[in-house]
Structures are given as structure tokens and as C-alpha cells.
Amino acid sequence: MKKNFLKYAEILKKNGIKKSLSEIQRFVSDYFDIPLPKVIAFDFDFSEKMEKKLQEFCLKRGEGIPFSYLTGFAYFYGRKFFVDESVLVPRPETEHIVEFVLKKLPWDFKGRILDCCTGSGNIAITFAKELKNAEVFASDISKNAVKVAKRNSLYHNADVSFILCDKLDCFKPRSFDLIVANPPYIGFLEKDFLEKEVLNEPHIALFGGEKGYEFLEDFLRQAILCVKEKGLIIFEMGYNQIDDVRFFANNVLENVKIRFLKDLNGYFRVGVIENA
Numbered sequence: 001m002k003k004n005f006l007k008y009a010e011i012l013k014k015n016g017i018k019k020s021l022s023e024i025q026r027f028v029s030d031y032f033d034i035p036l037p038k039v040i041a042f043d044f045d046f047s048e049k050m051e052k053k054l055q056e057f058c059l060k061r062g063e064g065i066p067f068s069y070l071t072g073f074a075y076f077y078g079r080k081f082f083v084d085e086s087v088l089v090p091r092p093e094t095e096h097i098v099e100f101v102l103k104k105l106p107w108d109f110k111g112r113i114l115d116c117c118t119g120s121g122n123i124a125i126t127f128a129k130e131l132k133n134a135e136v137f138a139s140d141i142s143k144n145a146v147k148v149a150k151r152n153s154l155y156h157n158a159d160v161s162f163i164l165c166d167k168l169d170c171f172k173p174r175s176f177d178l179i180v181a182n183p184p185y186i187g188f189l190e191k192d193f194l195e196k197e198v199l200n201e202p203h204i205a206l207f208g209g210e211k212g213y214e215f216l217e218d219f220l221r222q223a224i225l226c227v228k229e230k231g232l233i234i235f236e237m238g239y240n241q242i243d244d245v246r247f248f249a250n251n252v253l254e255n256v257k258i259r260f261l262k263d264l265n266g267y268f269r270v271g272v273i274e275n276a
Contacts, residue, residue, distance in 0.1 A: 002042055008054050015062035023067060027057050030071040064196030076122040079129070081152050086144035087119040088205045093263050094182050096270050097234050098126050100261060101178065104232070109134050111177030114226070116168060116219065117141075119205060121149030121160065123180055128158040137176070139165040142204060167215075168222035179223045182236040187212030213241050217248050220273075224253055232274055239267035249273065 005024050012020035029036040031053060038044050057070055068074035068089045073082050076090035077098055083089055105111075109131050115124035115138040124138035138160050140146050146162050153160045163170060168179075185208045186194070198206070208215030216237060223233045237245055242260055249258040249271075260268040 004046065004051065004054070005042075008058050011058045012061055015058075017061060023061070024054065024057075027067070027071060028054070030073070031057075064200050066197050066200060069200075074120075076120075077126045079122075079126065079156060081120045081122050081125075082148060082155065083120050084144075084148060085200075086142060086202060087148050088182075088201050090120060090122040093269060094123065094236060096261055096263060097123060097180055097182070097236060098130075100270065100272070101127070101180065101232075101234065102130055105131065105178070107131070111135070111228075112175065113137065113178045113180070114139065114168075114171070114176045116179060116181040116223075117183045117205070118149050118162070119145050119182070121152045121158075121162070123182065124149070124160045125153055125156050125158040127180075128153075128160050129156060135161075137161045137163060139163045139168070139170075141166045142202070145202075145205075167219050168226045171226045173225050174228045175226050176231065177228050178232045178234070179227050180234045181219055181223075183219050184208040184215050185212050185236070185238045185241065187238075211244075212238050213244050213248075216241075216245065217252070220248070220253060224256065224273075232272070234273075235271050236269060237271055239263075239265075239269055242268040245271055 009021040009024050012023060017023055025036065025039045028034060028050060029039045032050065034044050060070055066089050068083050069085060073080050074090050077095050081090055110133045112135045113127050118124050118138035118140045121138055124136050127134060128136040138149060143164060146164055150162055184206050186206050188207055188210050216235065227233055246258060249256055256273050258271060258273050261270040261272065263269040
């Protein structure tokens with residue numbers, strides 16, 4: 001059995017997958033629902049079905065298909081979320097948004113929250129579970145993304161209202177106490193420098209314009225109108241966009257206070273607008 005694992009790990013390694021053996025072990029654990037310690041100790045029966053699935057897994061991973069698309073799910077803030085090719089894979093960096101909001105708001109917060117560009121629904125559903133008195137909404141332009149988000153909402157028994165909408169086009173002024181977004185913010189100019197794994201995720205959720213922050217600027221123009229007075233807008237952005245976003249906020253938006261939060265690598269990746 002160990003020889004089989006090492007064989008497939010070597011195939012992944014040749015295709016540029018750095019933690020190849022770890023991925024093989026995690027895939028078998030996740031896909032076949034076997035506790036990871038048992039997989040690592042080779043304490044399970046290795047079947048022909050597993051052999052076939054490992055062959056398929058290695059082929060598709062070699063083509064750059066994200067790991068979570070092959071298992072069908074990813075984890076975010078300790079919860080399992082179903083994903084497919086219509087949504088971005090939830091990333092640990094985005095948990096900074098959730099952590100900031102949960103520290104900022106009281107546990108019995110009763111306001112209205114909107115998660116724009118919801119994708120798999122991971123942010124909205126997390127807020128619905130953690131802030132049980134809040135009224136949570138989630139929007140996305142993609143019908144398939146909304147389907148995935150609704151599936152996740154049912155799985156977690158989360159009370160979220162989903163709306164098919166381009167940015168905030170379908171919302172009235174001063175509708176929400178908090179608006180969050182993980183919008184597309186990669187520039188088309190960066191496309192040739194991205195890993196093929198990233199390029200296999202939906203481009204509509206990746207690219208925010210030629211330079212990347214154009215989508216974000218449109219979102220902020222709308223968010224300023226849709227958030228209530230003394231409300232809060234929080235958004236993820238590119239690691240290299242702080243100067244452009246700060247200039248836009250200070251010179252185009254009116255009467256706002258903006259600050260930025262660093263990720264674990266020391267990059268400013270989250271923008272916070274208060275008292276909008």
C-alpha cells in the first residue's frame with residue numbers, strides 16, 4: 001500500500017505539486033471518509049476503487065484542477081463547504097474578515113448584513129451561524145454560485161436570504177448595517193503570472209478589470225449608498241492595491257474613514273470603511 005502512495009506522490013511531484021504525499025493522504029481521507037491518522041498509518045484496506053480514484057486525482061491535479069474541486073468541499077472557519085467549478089475555493093486569508101467582524105460586533109447584534117459576491121456562501125453562512133440574531137443576506141451575479149451557496153446554507157441550517165444580483169444593483173439606499181465582500185480583484189495584466197491552479201477557478205470571480213481594482217471601485221461606490229449611517233464596509237483586496245484603494249477612498253468617496261488590515265504574511269489585504 002505504501003508503495004502505491006509513494007508512486008502517486010511522485011506523479012504529483014513531477015507535475016509541480018510540492019506537498020504531494022500529503023495531498024494523496026488528504027484526498028483518500030476526505031474522499032473516502034477515512035480518519036487522516038489511519039491513512040497516514042496505512043491502517044485501512046486499499047481497494048481497487050481507491051486505486052482508480054487516485055489515478056483520476058493525479059491526472060486532474062496535474063492539469064491544475066484545485067484540490068477542493070476534486071474532493072468537492074473545502075473548510076472555512078472550521079466548517080465544511082461544498083464547492084465546484086462555479087465558485088472560488090474559500091481561503092484562510094478571508095477568515096480575517098470574519099474575525100474582525102466578530103470582534104467588532106456584539107454577540108447579540110441584530111442588524112442587517114450583506115455578503116456581496118458570496119460565491120460558496122462561506123462568509124454569509126458563517127455570520128448567520130455566529131451572529132444568530134442578525135439578518136443575513138448574500139448576493140452574487142452567478143446563478144450556479146447561488147445554487148452552491150444555497151446548498152451550503154441548507155447543509156448548515158443557516159438562515160440566509162440569497163439574491164441573484166450584479167454587485168449591489170438591486171438594493172435600496174441605507175439598507176444594511178454591514179456590507180462585506182470578497183470581490184474579484186486580480187488584474188487581467190497579471191493573468192500570465194498566475195498559477196494554472198488559480199486559472200482553473202471561475203474567471204468572473206477572479207478578475208476585477210485590467211488593473212484589478214476597477215470592480216472594487218464600482219462596488220465601493222454602491223456600498224457607500226447602501227450602507228446605513230455609521231455602518232461598516234469590509235472588503236478583501238489585492239496585496240499590492242493599498243495605495244490605489246486609499247487614493248480612491250480619499251478622493252472619490254465622501255466623508256469616509258478607511259483603514260487596512262494585514263494578513264499573516266504582512267500584506268494589507270482587507271479594507272475597512274467606517275462611519276460611511
